[in-house]
Amino acid sequence: MSSHPLDTALKLAPSASAAGHYTGQSSPAYWNMVGPFGGTTAATLLEAVLRHPDLLGEPLSLTVNYAGAVSAGEFEVQAQPVRTNRSTQHWVITQLQKDADGQPVVCTTATAVTAARRETWSVSDAPMPQVPPPEEVPRLDLARAVEWINRYEMRPVAGVIPQQWDGSGDSSLSQLWMRDQPPRPLDFCALAAMADIFFPRVWLRRATRVPAGTVSITTYFHVGLAELAATGSGYLLGQARAQEFRNGFFDQTAQLWNQAGQLLVSTHQVVYFKE
Numbered sequence: 001m002s003s004h005p006l007d008t009a010l011k012l013a014p015s016a017s018a019a020g021h022y023t024g025q026s027s028p029a030y031w032n033m034v035g036p037f038g039g040t041t042a043a044t045l046l047e048a049v050l051r052h053p054d055l056l057g058e059p060l061s062l063t064v065n066y067a068g069a070v071s072a073g074e075f076e077v078q079a080q081p082v083r084t085n086r087s088t089q090h091w092v093i094t095q096l097q098k099d100a101d102g103q104p105v106v107c108t109t110a111t112a113v114t115a116a117r118r119e120t121w122s123v124s125d126a127p128m129p130q131v132p133p134p135e136e137v138p139r140l141d142l143a144r145a146v147e148w149i150n151r152y153e154m155r156p157v158a159g160v161i162p163q164q165w166d167g168s169g170d171s172s173l174s175q176l177w178m179r180d181q182p183p184r185p186l187d188f189c190a191l192a193a194m195a196d197i198f199f200p201r202v203w204l205r206r207a208t209r210v211p212a213g214t215v216s217i218t219t220y221f222h223v224g225l226a227e228l229a230a231t232g233s234g235y236l237l238g239q240a241r242a243q244e245f246r247n248g249f250f251d252q253t254a255q256l257w258n259q260a261g262q263l264l265v266s267t268h269q270v271v272y273f274k275e
Contacts, residue, residue: 039196169207217269
């Protein structure tokens with residue numbers, strides 16, 4: 001097992017009771033304000049699928065619903081393939097923790113689809129934006145912020161966190177180069193985590209810092225292991241924007257490309273914010 005902080009956070013111990021049942025520990029290295037970074041939680045649930053002995057293919061989509069905050073300490077993950085077809089496999093995943101009375105409580109639910117990909121006609125209708133290379137973009141320094149931010153190298157091109165919270169925001173668009181810190185060869189779990197790296201769009205659009213948290217995120221994986229291996233530990237370019245802010249919720253759509261310009265994932269999520 002690698003000593004990288006992400007691999008430590010994703011470490012799962014299989015249960016002797018049933019295939020697809022695992023125990024893990026929430027990682028202080030990826031701690032957010034009231035629980036783990038949501039991207040790490042998504043990556044953990046995907047890791048449970050990828051470890052399952054009956055796995056077919058590679059990840060195609062992952063939807064994670066954050067029912068409640070994950071606390072510090074031990075948790076349980078259950079991953080179950082509910083249907084396997086010729087080329088696709090459908091999964092239900094649940095994360096649980098014990099409450100003060102020792103009773104298991106659901107904190108996260110998810111569904112996933114894995115698939116055996118076959119080469120076909122392929123094209124991208126979402127080309128990577130023309131931006132300066134990562135070496136020419138200053139690194140963002142947020143060392144005094146929440147701990148999980150220290151696990152990533154971020155180089156914002158556009159749409160940085162407001163310097164003044166004065167309500168003067170006018171756009172929700174962000175573009176930034178990113179990679180694990182320290183650098184780590186890209187895999188599906190790391191990709192799932194980085195798909196959720198963007199700070200809440202409401203902060204940028206309003207330049208007003210309000211409590212916010214992801215309710216549900218769906219990530220679509222457009223590449224397989226070969227493309228991830230070719231990406232290695234290089235930078236990814238991420239772009240995110242919201243489309244609608246309404247009555248305490250907003251959405252966010254995002255894309256991540258590698259330095260070769262290949263679209264790796266696209267995501268969509270709905271986020272709660274509090275006035």
